[in-house]
Amino acid sequence: MEEARESDTSRHFLRQWIDEDHARGRTGGTVVTRFPPEPNGYIHIGHAKAVCVDFGMAKLFGGECHLRLDDTNPTKESDEYAENIKNDIRWLGFQWSGPGDAGEAGFYNASNMFDTMFQIAEELIRRGQAYCCNLTQDEWRDYRGVPEKPGRPSPSRDTDPARNLRIFHEMRDGKYADGEWCLRAKIDMASPNIHFRDPVIYRIRHVSHYHLGDKWCVYPMYDFAHPIEDALEGVTHSMCTLEFEVHRPLYDWVVDRMDEQGLLVVRNGVKIRPQQREFARLNITWTVMSKRLLLQLVAEKHVAGWDDPRMPTVCGMRRRGFPPAAIREFCDRVGVTKVESESDPALLEWCVREELNKTAARRMAVLDPVKVVIENFDGTRTVTKPNNPLDETAGSREIPFSRELWIDRADFQENPEKKFFRLGPDREVRLAGACIVKCTGFEKDADGKIALIRCTWDEGSWGGNAPDGRKVKGTIHWVDAATAVAAEVRLYDRLFTVPDPLRDGPERFLTYLNRDSLKTLTAYVEPALAQAAPGDRFQFERTGYFVADAKDSKPGAPVFNRTVTLKDGYKPA
Ligand code: ATP
Numbered sequence: 117m118e119e120a121r122e123s124d125t126s127r128h129f130l131r132q133w134i135d136e137d138h139a140r141g142r143t144g145g146t147v148v149t150r151f152p153p154e155p156n157g158y159i160h161i162g163h164a165k166a167v168c169v170d171f172g173m174a175k176l177f178g179g180e181c182h183l184r185l186d187d188t189n190p191t192k193e194s195d196e197y198a199e200n201i202k203n204d205i206r207w208l209g210f211q212w213s214g215p216g217d218a219g220e221a222g223f224y225n226a227s228n229m230f231d232t233m234f235q236i237a238e239e240l241i242r243r244g245q246a247y248c249c250n251l252t253q254d255e256w257r258d259y260r261g262v263p264e265k266p267g268r269p270s271p272s273r274d275t276d277p278a279r280n281l282r283i284f285h286e287m288r289d290g291k292y293a294d295g296e297w298c299l300r301a302k303i304d305m306a307s308p309n310i311h312f313r314d315p316v317i318y319r320i321r322h323v324s325h326y327h328l329g330d331k332w333c334v335y336p337m338y339d340f341a342h343p344i345e346d347a348l349e350g351v352t353h354s355m356c357t358l359e360f361e362v363h364r365p366l367y368d369w370v371v372d373r374m375d376e377q378g379l380l381v382v383r384n385g386v387k388i389r390p391q392q393r394e395f396a397r398l399n400i401t402w403t404v405m406s407k408r409l410l411l412q413l414v415a416e417k418h419v420a421g422w423d424d425p426r427m428p429t430v431c432g433m434r435r436r437g438f439p440p441a442a443i444r445e446f447c448d449r450v451g452v453t454k455v456e457s458e459s460d461p462a463l464l465e466w467c468v469r470e471e472l473n474k475t476a477a478r479r480m481a482v483l484d485p486v487k488v489v490i491e492n493f494d495g496t497r498t499v500t501k502p503n504n505p506l507d508e509t510a511g512s513r514e515i516p517f518s519r520e521l522w523i524d525r526a527d528f529q530e531n532p533e534k535k536f537f538r539l540g541p542d543r544e545v546r547l548a549g550a551c552i553v554k555c556t557g558f559e560k561d562a563d564g565k566i567a568l569i570r571c572t573w574d575e576g577s578w579g580g581n582a583p584d585g586r587k588v589k590g591t592i593h594w595v596d597a598a599t600a601v602a603a604e605v606r607l608y609d610r611l612f613t614v615p616d617p618l619r620d621g622p623e624r625f626l627t628y629l630n631r632d633s634l635k636t637l638t639a640y641v642e643p644a645l646a647q648a649a650p651g652d653r654f655q656f657e658r659t660g661y662f663v664a665d666a667k668d669s670k671p672g673a674p675v676f677n678r679t680v681t682l683k684d685g686y687k688p689a
């Protein structure tokens with residue numbers, strides 16, 4: 117696991133908020149946050165942002181961040197998703213900590229709190245703070261009304277607690293069908309905040325839960341469950357995205373009721389009242405991030421899986437070769453704000469390049485090979501090149517060199533354009549780290565494509581410089597044909613052809629799928645790459661950053677994914 121470093125650009129409003137509470141002793145000495153994903157899909161770059169905020173703030177204040185699976189909505193949840201969420205968070209460089217509720221430190225399942233939630237609901241009923249209601253969905257909406265005008269009370273609003281308790285138990289015992297009854301908090305039907313107008317807190321759902329099976333056929337609503345989970349875990353600061361801002365009064369209402377029921381955690385003599393604050397979601401252009409749409413891409417096989425390198429998922433970015441430090445840096449640079457905005461994936465790619473420039477080993481690979489024969493060269497020699505010119509500790513490697521080589525087709529022009537300083541008839545070029553060669557002729561195949569380039573070498577130029585001091589401007593990469601290793605290389609492009617694939621609504625986003633987003637080719641790579649371990653990241657000199665594919669790459673038969681090209685015009689503001 118790579119260590120997440122403390123961010124210095126994170127002096128945002130959430131940090132100030134926590135800082136103040138902590139200083140005033142409201143945390144009982146420990147800042148506790150939580151990351152609460154629903155195990156109904158893989159986490160994506162947007163979740164990574166929340167991970168960086170939730171875990172990052174806890175780390176900054178020396179506190180704890182819980183990982184809580186918010187498994188209160190049983191239909192689409194699974195252990196596969198749960199396991200991958202854990203794996204992805206660890207890979208991003210974070211570790212949950214705290215007591216935990218199932219034998220694993222810092223790890224919680226919302227479903228383990230169902231018993232307590234049910235008891236809290238019973239107590240609300242006893243205290244006349246909740247009632248069972250059998251309005252239909254349409255009636256319920258109609259009674260609730262519009263923000264400008266007070267709503268109307270449900271005919272069940274002022275019924276007897278004993279009767280409500282009986283119905284609530286019958287709901288739990290499976291006597292009713294989905295939607296026949298629900299439990300509502302009795303708050304304020306005239307509130308301008310529609311979420312305050314006697315919200316539903318429990319509903320009937322006859323579905324199996326992925327852990328609890330058929331134990332329950334009533335499930336708590338998010339607005340009821342979330343504050344209870346936070347409070348029971350002793351969370352001090354509960355951060356979420358802006359759409360929950362209007363739900364905050366309800367969050368506080370539930371916490372107040374728990375306080376009345378004596379259920380708040382006391383830490384070092386301080387009663388812990390969890391508080392919610394909201395920040396803007398991370399949105400990125402040229403992709404989609406809703407789990408539903410990502411699932412559709414996978415299910416309909418538009419991509420090879422959740423971890424397809426074109427996906428904005430954390431596992432997709434990992435397979436693409438993005439280092440976790442670059443993803444954290446990106447989340448940091450985007451910052452924490454209260455204003456929705458869209459980020460350019462070019463910023464993320466820029467962060468990836470910055471990181472890989474420092475850390476990736478350099479190698480030579482020829483993606484579109486054409487053969488060069490050096491007619492006056494005999495035997496074999498060895499070129500020694502640094503693994504990373506920016507990092508002396510990275511060492512060096514030896515690369516074989518002999519009379520037949522592969523170079524990239526783009527490095528030869530039969531009729532060189534102006535400003536083309538590479539190889540062409542009667543021209544000289546430097547073979548990186550080796551020597552200077554001059555083109556003496558070439559052959560074409562039946563289609564008119566260059567098939568072979570003939571050269572001679574300047575025997576005094578071993579090491580790269582001309583003995584007479586003449587300037588040779590161009591330097592190209594190469595691979596020795598006798599020892600080269602053939603490798604599958606996958607070039608990825610954006611998955612969509614427009615920055616806003618949802619411009620015509622989610623039903624039509626597939627219209628903008630980029631059908632050319634994957635190109636596969638066979639490259640020749642230097643021998644050192646044959647044994648690349650899955651997940652190893654490299655800079656292919658002059659070409660781009662690549663990673664050995666985590667699934668398909670085998671020792672001796674490597675497969676490389678292009679992570680990013682070497683450069684683009686992007687500069688962060
Ligand atoms: P989606 O809408 O993509 O299906 P979700 O919000 O339903 O995602 P959850 O599993 O409920 O997914 O999210 C877990 C946490 O991650 C929540 O606190 C949520 O606010 C946060 N989160 C999800 N998407 C983003 C995003 N784009 N930017 C920042 N935080 C996000």
Ligand code: MG
Binds near residue numbers: 154
């Ligand atoms: Mg959600």
